Amino acid sequence: MHVSKSEIQVRYAETDQMGVVYHTNYLVWFEIGRTQLIEDLGFSYAGMEEEGVLSPVLDIHASYKKPVRYGQKAVIHTWIEKYDGLRVAYGYEIYDDQQDLCVTGTSSHICVKRENFRPISIKKYFPDWDKAYRLAKKQDAI
Template sequence: MLISDKKIEVRYAETDQMGIVYHANYLVWMELGRTQLVEDLGFKYADMEVEGILSPVIDIEISYKKPVLYGEMATIKTWIEEYDGIRITYGYEIYKENGELSVTSYSKHACVRKESFRPISIRKIFPDWHEAYEKAKKTE
C-alpha cells in the first residue's frame, strides 16, 4: 500500500478567530493529498480532465480529533482505501506538527464523462491508472 505525504503550512486565512483551522479547509487539504498521491503514482488529474473525464466526490466522512493551529505545519497522509475499477475511496489522516492525529477521513469518488456525468470504467479507459491503483491500494 502506498501512503503519500503532503506538508501544509497553516496560513492565517485558513483559520477562524481562535487561530484554529476552519473545518471546511480540511476538505481542501484532502484534495491536495489526493493530488499528491496521484502524482506519486506518476499521473496528473489535469491529464484526465483533458480527456473529458472528471472525478467528483460522491461521499465523504470526516472526524475531527484535535485542532490544527495557525503557524503549525500539518501533514496529510493519503492512500487508496478501496478501488474496484470504477469507484475509488481515498483514506486520509491529518497530523499536527507535534505528530498528534488531528483528522481521519474518507472520500469516495467515481470517474465520469464531463458532458454527461455518466460513470466510466477506469479499468477500460485508463488501464495504466487502473494498474497503478490496483498495486497501490490497501490490501486486506
Template sequence: MIISETDIQVRYAETDQMGVVYHANYLVWLELGRTKLIEDLGFKYADMENEGVLSPVVDIEISYKKPVRYGEVAKVKTWIEEYDGIRVVYGYEVLTEGGELSVIAKSKHVCVKKETFRPISIRKRLPDWHEAYEKAKK
C-alpha cells in the first residue's frame, strides 16, 4: 500500500473565531492529499480532465478528533482504501503538528465522461491508472 504525505501550513484565513481550523477546510486539505497521491503514482488529475474524464466525489465521511490550530503544520496522509476498476475510495488521516490524530476520512469517487457525466470503466479508459491503482491499493 502506498501512503502519500502532504504538509499543510495552517493559514489564519482557515481558522474560525476559536483559532481552530474551520471544519470545511479539512475537505480542501483532503483534495490536496488526493492530488498528491495521484502525482506520487505518476499521474496528474489535469491530464485526466484533458482526456474528457472527471472524478466527482459521490460520498464523503469525515470524523473530527482533535483540532488543528493556526500556525501549526498539519500532515495529510492519503491512500487508496478500495478500488474496483470503476469506483475509488480514498482514505485519509490528518495529523496535528505534534503527530496526534485530528481527522479520519474517506471519499468515494467514480470517473465519468465530461460531456455526459455517465460513469466509465477506469480499467478500460485509463489502463495505466488502473494498473497503478491496483498496485497501490490497501
C-alpha cells in the first residue's frame, strides 16, 4: 500500500477563536492529501479534468481525536482504502508535530463526464490510473 504524506503549516486563518483548527479545514486538508497521492502515483487531477472528467465526492467522514493548533505543523497521510474500477475511497490520518493522531477520515469518489455527470469506468477511460490504483490500494484483509 502506498501512503502519501503532505505537510501543512497551520495558519491563523484556519483556526477558531481558541487557536484550534476549525473542523471544516480538515476536509480541505483531505483534498490536499488526495491531490498529493494522485501526483505521487504519476497523475494529475487537473489533467483528468482537461479530458472532461470530474470526480465528485459521494461521501465524506471525519473523526476528530485531538485538536491541531495554530503554529503547529500537521502531516496528512493519504492512501487508497478501496477501489473497484468505478469508485475510489481514500483514507486519511492527520498527525500533529508531536506525531499524535488527531483526525481520521475517508472520502468516496466517482468519476463522471463533465457534460452529463454520468459515471464512467476508470478502468476503461484511464487504464494507467486503474493499474496504479490497484497496485497502490490497501490490501484486503484475509
